[in-house]
Structures are given as structure tokens and as C-alpha cells.
Amino acid sequence: MSEQNKSHVDSGVDLLADRFVDPGLPEHKERMSDKDPKAAKRAELQVSILFLISIIGTIASIVVFFAIRPEGTTESVRNANLALGLSIGFALLGIGTAAVHWAKALMSDHEVVDERHPLESTPEDREAAVAELTQGVKDANIERRTVLKGTMITALALFPLTIAVPLVSSVGGDWDVSKFRHTIWKRGTRLTTDPNGRPLKASDVTLGSVVHIIPEATEEERSSHHWITEKAKAVVLLVRLDPKDLKETEERKSWSYDGIVAYSKICTHVGCPVALYEQQTHHLLCPCHQSTFDVADGAKVVFGPAKRALPQLPITVDDEGYLIAQDDFNEPIGPSYWERLK
Incomplete structure (x- = not known):
């Protein structure tokens, strides 16, 4: 001065x-x-x-x-x-x-009162x-x-x-991290709406719509603590796009059905629920730290701290037209852990 x-x-x-x-x-x-x-x-x-x-x-x-x-x-x-x-x-x-x-x-x-001093x-x-x-x-x-x-x-x-x-x-409890590699999704498991558990047909999903999905289970199973814990790992976000907007590798072309794709709702950053969908850009936003995923392109990360795409659930339909899982997610859901390479 x-x-x-x-x-x-x-x-x-x-x-x-x-x-x-x-x-x-x-x-x-x-x-x-x-x-x-x-x-x-x-x-x-x-x-x-x-x-x-x-x-x-x-x-x-x-x-x-x-x-x-x-x-x-x-x-x-x-x-x-x-x-x-x-x-x-x-x-x-x-x-x-x-x-x-x-x-x-x-x-x-x-x-x-103390006078200000160095x-x-x-x-x-x-x-x-x-x-x-x-x-x-x-x-x-x-x-x-x-x-x-x-x-x-x-x-x-x-x-x-x-x-x-x-x-x-x-300490000394269950430290088996292998359970994070798999969820309760199995081949033939029907996709049902969350939280009422109503089976969903492909014809029920309109273009541009988003549906929160959980695996099909009986009333008795849904009331058990084990199922509630497993359900938290198996939650899915289902989106229907115009098939020509999808950018799919040869391997993944059979994982969707008529433009309907299903991805894990658990963010690969720190595990927050990803549920904010922008229809025009096909972007899926995590509200916790703004990680953004492109649903049309394998749910790859386009912005934010997340480093990996959302795991995809391969789906198809059964003889009655209901959406079913072909298998479990293509990779472990959620953030990285010490036995994972990425």
C-alpha cells in the first residue's frame, strides 16, 4: 500500500x-x-x-x-x-x-475483550x-x-x-468381496417395476420413457432382509430409445431389445443412485457428484469423476412378451474395490 x-x-x-x-x-x-x-x-x-x-x-x-x-x-x-x-x-x-x-x-x-495483535x-x-x-x-x-x-x-x-x-x-466378519461380483439377476428373471414388483412387457415401455426396475420375487422373498440387501445391488434403470440412436458394439447388439436398454443404477464413482435422465441428449446424471453417462453409447462416462461406464444388464423377452434378463450384469456393479483391476 x-x-x-x-x-x-x-x-x-x-x-x-x-x-x-x-x-x-x-x-x-x-x-x-x-x-x-x-x-x-x-x-x-x-x-x-x-x-x-x-x-x-x-x-x-x-x-x-x-x-x-x-x-x-x-x-x-x-x-x-x-x-x-x-x-x-x-x-x-x-x-x-x-x-x-x-x-x-x-x-x-x-x-x-482482547485487542487484535500479531x-x-x-x-x-x-x-x-x-x-x-x-x-x-x-x-x-x-x-x-x-x-x-x-x-x-x-x-x-x-x-x-x-x-x-x-x-x-x-472384525472377523464377512469379508468375502466375491459377492460384489454378482447380483441376484439370473437368466430368465423377469424385470419388474420398482417398488410394486409388477412384471413389465416390452410393449409397455414407450419411446423415451424411463422405468425403475428390480428383479421379480415373491411377496415372502421381498419381506426378507437378505432380499432387501441383494435388491440394493440389483436395481436397474430401463430406457427405451430409437434403435437407430444406439451405438452398440457387435458383442452388445444382442443385449438390448428393440431399443430398450438396461443399466445398473449404482454410480461407478461412489455408489449413489443414478436416476436423472435427459431425453434429448440420452444423458444419465448422478445427482451426487454430477457424473454423466451416455445411455445411447454403452453408458460411457462423458463428464464427472466416475471412471467406468455403468454395467449393462443383457435383456430380451420371453414367450409372453415380458422383459427378462439374459444373465447377470456384464461386470461387477458399483465403485471399484481392491480386487478389481479398474
Whole structure:
């Protein structure tokens, strides 16, 4: 900054200083806990109770994790997740509300103004900061409030168990990545609409339309936890184009039917559902990170962070005109993993 410009800035600052008077800090108002030892004791007890709620929530989450296990049905999965979520919620809520109440009722609430200074503090400033922190600890009377201190330390020490126990218990579980190479699509499996499971005929799919597809299954199968998990890997987006717009290799010419093509809905970037179709360009967009795939050209990537085309589901029709799968997807669905070359 030139000397002239600096002079103008300084003049402007001086002018503002003359026009606006520094109001200073408002008069400090003491809280009930500052004036009444009984009120301070009540606040301490309330904070301890909140930390105790957190401790109970942590213990409950561990008990729930082992006692309420999913049994393969949607209802059991929902109940297990609900119980675990509520118990962890109480554990977090107890710590959070205790910290807020402690700060508002027991810690020093005197307003302090620090003048701006260079980023690098002087040794004197650092010593002063340590002294202020030490004084703050004294103001909070942590040493004398043994019950509060004990419940706080216990709550903070136990809470990581809500994450560590489920994580550790999963070690040694199912690490078979081969399951990612295949889905429940098999030769002859009918394509049905998602979510009602209605079989779909080729004649039902109009030009330019998009249909969300899942494999055909019985009512009993659709209610099982295993099928719900497998369905998540097998979801398909079906699109009907004008056959002359398709750019198909010789290998893939038999994978479509009269302009109808089927691709995995799971983005090859990080696995988000790809479902935004632009009819005029035949582009399919992933809403998470804007990866864009060309449905007319083998669902190849035309934009975005995805590196691989969407896997294609080879389809045809049966004797009744219903769309069926010729086989599973041409390659593993979803993002890359450590045993995949690409």
C-alpha cells in the first residue's frame, strides 16, 4: 500500500473513531449460581445428572447392540436400528446438554475483550493465556466439584464405546468381496417395476420413457432382509430409445431389445443412485457428484469423476412378451474395490 493510500485509510479510521463512540462492555450481571451457593449446587447436580444420562445411554447402546439383533426381516432391522439410534442419541445428548448447562451456569461468564495483535504471540502473552486458563479452571471449581468431574470423565470415557464395540465386533466378519461380483439377476428373471414388483412387457415401455426396475420375487422373498440387501445391488434403470440412436458394439447388439436398454443404477464413482435422465441428449446424471453417462453409447462416462461406464444388464423377452434378463450384469456393479483391476 502506498504512503498516500495508507494516509487516506488512517484518516478514515480516525474519522470513524470521532463519529462513533466505543460503547464498551455492558454491565456484568451476576447469575443465581454466582450469588447463591445453593443455586450453584443445584446447577452442579443438574450437570452431573446430564452426564449420568449419557453414561446410561452408552451402556444401553452396548446392551442393545448385542440384545436386539436383526433377524432377517424389515421390522427387526428397523427395531434394532431404532433402539441403537435412541441409546446413542441419549449418550450424545447427555454430554452436549451437560456441557452447555455447565458453561452457562457454572463457568466464568465475565466478558473479556482482547485487542487484535500479531498472529505470533509473545512469550508474555502465552504465559498470560495459560494463567487465564488456569484461572478459568479455578473459577469453574472443578477440583471441588468431584461428583461433576467424575460423571463428566466417565461419560466422555465411555461414549467412544458406542462406536468401538460395533466396529470391533465386525472384525472377523464377512469379508468375502466375491459377492460384489454378482447380483441376484439370473437368466430368465423377469424385470419388474420398482417398488410394486409388477412384471413389465416390452410393449409397455414407450419411446423415451424411463422405468425403475428390480428383479421379480415373491411377496415372502421381498419381506426378507437378505432380499432387501441383494435388491440394493440389483436395481436397474430401463430406457427405451430409437434403435437407430444406439451405438452398440457387435458383442452388445444382442443385449438390448428393440431399443430398450438396461443399466445398473449404482454410480461407478461412489455408489449413489443414478436416476436423472435427459431425453434429448440420452444423458444419465448422478445427482451426487454430477457424473454423466451416455445411455445411447454403452453408458460411457462423458463428464464427472466416475471412471467406468455403468454395467449393462443383457435383456430380451420371453414367450409372453415380458422383459427378462439374459444373465447377470456384464461386470461387477458399483465403485471399484481392491480386487478389481479398474
